Amino acid sequence: MNSCEKVRTQLAMLLYGELSFDEEEAVDRHLEGCAECRTALEQQRQLHLAFDQVEVEPPASLLWESRQRLQQQVAEERPPISSRRGWWDQLIDSLTLRPSGNGGWLKTAGALALLTIGFVGARMAPNLGPQISGMSLADAGAQRVRSVGPAANGGIQIVLDETRQRVVSGQLDDQNIQVLLLSAAKDPFDPGLRYETVGILNDRAQTSEVRDTLIYALEHDENAGVRLKAMDGLRPFVTQPEVRKALTGVLLSDGNPGMRTQAIDLLTQGLGESTNSLPGKALDLDRDIIGTLQELMNSENNAYVRQRGQRVLQLVNASAETY
Amino acid sequence: MKLGITTLAMAAAGVLAAQEAPVVREGAYWVGSISDSFAIGPQSSLQVSTRGTVVVKRGSGDQVAYRIRQRVRAATEDRARAMLGGGAKQVTRLRGRTVLAIQPISADNVKTDLEITVPSQVSMLIIRTEVGEIDVAEFDGGLDLTTGGGEIQLGKIGGSVQCFSGAGQVAIEKTGGAIKCTTVGGNIAVRDAGGPVALSNQLGGNIRVDKAAGDVRAHSAQGMIEVGQSGGAVIADTQGGFIQVGSARGIQAESAAGMVRVKNDAGAMNLATMAGNILAELLGGARIQDSSLVASGGDITVLIPSNLAMTVMARNSSGNGPRIISEFPEIRVSSTKFFQPLMAQGAINGGGPVLNLSATSGVIYLRRK
Numbered sequence: 280m281n282s283c284e285k286v287r288t289q290l291a292m293l294l295y296g297e298l299s300f301d302e303e304e305a306v307d308r309h310l311e312g313c314a315e316c317r318t319a320l321e322q323q324r325q326l327h328l329a330f331d332q333v334e335v336e337p338p339a340s341l342l343w344e345s346r347q348r349l350q351q352q353v354a355e356e357r358p359p360i361s362s363r364r365g366w367w368d369q370l371i372d373s374l375t376l377r378p379s380g381n382g383g384w385l386k387t388a389g390a391l392a393l394l395t396i397g398f399v400g401a402r403m404a405p406n407l408g409p410q411i412s413g414m415s416l417a418d419a420g421a422q423r424v425r426s427v428g429p430a431a432n433g434g435i436q437i438v439l440d441e442t443r444q445r446v447v448s449g450q451l452d453d454q455n456i457q458v459l460l461l462s463a464a465k466d467p468f469d470p471g472l473r474y475e476t477v478g479i480l481n482d483r484a485q486t487s488e489v490r491d492t493l494i495y496a497l498e499h500d501e502n503a504g505v506r507l508k509a510m511d512g513l514r515p516f517v518t519q520p521e522v523r524k525a526l527t528g529v530l531l532s533d534g535n536p537g538m539r540t541q542a543i544d545l546l547t548q549g550l551g552e553s554t555n556s557l558p559g560k561a562l563d564l565d566r567d568i569i570g571t572l573q574e575l576m577n578s579e580n581n582a583y584v585r586q587r588g589q590r591v592l593q594l595v596n597a598s599a600e601t602y
Numbered sequence: 603m604k605l606g607i608t609t610l611a612m613a614a615a616g617v618l619a620a621q622e623a624p625v626v627r628e629g630a631y632w633v634g635s636i637s638d639s640f641a642i643g644p645q646s647s648l649q650v651s652t653r654g655t656v657v658v659k660r661g662s663g664d665q666v667a668y669r670i671r672q673r674v675r676a677a678t679e680d681r682a683r684a685m686l687g688g689g690a691k692q693v694t695r696l697r698g699r700t701v702l703a704i705q706p707i708s709a710d711n712v713k714t715d716l717e718i719t720v721p722s723q724v725s726m727l728i729i730r731t732e733v734g735e736i737d738v739a740e741f742d743g744g745l746d747l748t749t750g751g752g753e754i755q756l757g758k759i760g761g762s763v764q765c766f767s768g769a770g771q772v773a774i775e776k777t778g779g780a781i782k783c784t785t786v787g788g789n790i791a792v793r794d795a796g797g798p799v800a801l802s803n804q805l806g807g808n809i810r811v812d813k814a815a816g817d818v819r820a821h822s823a824q825g826m827i828e829v830g831q832s833g834g835a836v837i838a839d840t841q842g843g844f845i846q847v848g849s850a851r852g853i854q855a856e857s858a859a860g861m862v863r864v865k866n867d868a869g870a871m872n873l874a875t876m877a878g879n880i881l882a883e884l885l886g887g888a889r890i891q892d893s894s895l896v897a898s899g900g901d902i903t904v905l906i907p908s909n910l911a912m913t914v915m916a917r918n919s920s921g922n923g924p925r926i927i928s929e930f931p932e933i934r935v936s937s938t939k940f941f942q943p944l945m946a947q948g949a950i951n952g953g954g955p956v957l958n959l960s961a962t963s964g965v966i967y968l969r970r971k
Contacts, residue, residue, distance in 0.1 A: 468899075469860060469877065470842045470844075471844025471857075471860035472861075474844070475844075501842070502824045503787065503806025503824040504789075504825025504842075507789055507808060508808070535788075535805045535807070536768065536769030536788075537770055537785065537788025537807050540753075581768060581769050582732065582751055582768070584751065584769060586734075593675050593711045594630060
């Protein structure tokens with residue numbers, strides 16, 4: 280495959296933004312020197328645009344029709360069943376997707392039987408036998424019958440697919456525990472889970488990975504309670520540039536005045552207003568923070584937050600206005 | 603005057619930190635301060651109106667003593683004096699209430715702190731500050747506090763507390779009476795309330811009440827609500843976050859997204875969550891009333907004492923294999939037709955108040971304690 284062919288195969292992925300950084304760079308380099316590939320890219324782009332503009336409302340029957348066609352096609356491709364097979368094999372064939380020939384009524388009956396066993400099995404599962412009834416409630420999860428068959432002792436063997444909860448325990452410095460916690464801190468559905476996770480991670484914020492997660496929560500979590508909790512954890516690390524950057528972002532864009540107030544507190548931590556600095560000498564505060572506070576003065580509508588910002592600016596001998 | 607000022611028994615008006623007041627250098631600031639005091643009658647009500655931080659201390663006798671401290675950064679003393687001059691203070695009596703009105707320089711660069719010592723014979727203290735923190739370490743009477751923005755910190759308060767902050771957290775250690783507080787944004791924490799509690803967080807923040815002698819009402823736009831022990835009912839709602847109640851005499855809790863985890867002594871439980879599990883534990887000897895637990899996106903687990911008499915009606919309409927798991931043989935899970943909700947019902951210990959459970963995407967567990 281020459282380089283043009285290779286690039287052409289990657290154009291669609293490029294438009295979807297699915298190429299890796301290196302792949303994208305390689306494609307870009309090629310496109311710079313290849314007019315034909317650029318034309319091909321433009322054509323694909325036009326195609327995407329055209330697709331975007333066409334809104335298709337599929338008919339409600341489409342799914343049903345597709346299934347029907349699929350069933351027909353599967354039935355046509357199955358080899359004829361041997362009439363010499365036993366009843367059990369025929370039953371199994373009807374219950375599984377193994378190609379087994381025609382016998383339409385048997386398949387329908389088999390499908391229904393499978394469905395019935397699935398439902399009944401799921402309902403009865405906790406009481407089925409010693410292995411299952413012995414399970415604790417925490418072990419119980421969603422179940423589905425995958426297959427049934429004869430057991431060696433003349434009974435029936437049922438294979439279940441189960442989604443079950445698992446309890447994982449370990450120390451906070453356990454890598455596996457940390458991975459799970461970092462993931463839970465970003466769980467999109469449960470702010471309570473995020474809050475509790477952030478609370479645990481707050482004690483571990485000395486590692487950059489945990490700190491990044493707290494910063495992520497501070498900047499992106501939609502829940503003010505979680506953001507406030509994350510800010511608590513970042514308090515000891517306010518001298519870190521990435522933490523200060525996140526806090527300035529909060530100061531300028533967080534909709535909650537309680538968050539903005541605390542952000543000022545943290546950003547100006549150590550600039551105690553009773554600090555014994557020399558008369559007329561400005562205290563240290565980096566220029567970015569000063570700029571942020573000056574910007575805040577232009578946009579802030581909460582009197583208290585404004586006052587706090589103004590006071591800090593005064594403390595560092597900075598103007599409250601931007602020029 | 604038709605402004606409601608009935609008497610002007612104490613028209614002690616003056617200027618604040620003006621030219622005649624000493625201005626001294628303190629660190630980076632020039633500081634001007636004045637102190638004064640006035641007598642106040644027993645069981646009286648005192649209102650303080652100002653702009654800036656207010657710190658209240660407990661005093662004795664009949665004297666209200668206060669110190670106004672203004673700070674400003676300026677290159678010279680003269681400049682500082684010029685910046686600090688111009689404010690005013692006044693003590694009046696308004697509708698039987700003594701009013702200390704302090705009008706400091708309104709410029710943002712002048713920081714005003716008021717420290718006031720209030721004797722125990724003042725039964726009601728009202729503080730209105732345009733902006734600034736309020737800190738009351740100890741006070742025997744009731745408080746009514748409003749700040750345009752700033753943290754509210756309260757220690758041991760003998761009476762009831764009503765407070766509002768335009769921005770910032772509220773922390774209350776102990777009160778002898780009711781609490782009713784709102785903050786626009788920030789956490790609210792109450793350690794020990796001697797009466798009913800009503801807390802609201804308008805834009806978000808977490809609410810925590812460790813102990814309350816009466817009902818607890820808590821509303822958070824976005825945040826967690828935790829109530830340790832309530833002597834009455836708990837009524838809580840949050841648009842996002844968990845609700846946790848250690849013990850209560852009736853619970854109504856709604857979370858738009860988050861777990862609801864409660865223990866109930868008595869009364870009705872009405873719990874609902876749009877996304878999250880419900881875990882409800884009925885305490886031993888509980889005298890519960892008809893209750894309803896609804897989880898739209900999570901499991902419901904109810905822990906029931908073995909000796910509790912109650913009637914359970916459960917419905918699980920989860921689309922994919924609804925499940926109701928019960929440790930009570932009295933509760934019969936009905937076999938249903940395909941694609942119909944799974945139902946269960948039964949009378950435990952002969953039956954009693956009805957516990958209605960409804961899950962639409964999760965499992966219902968009925969566990970024996």
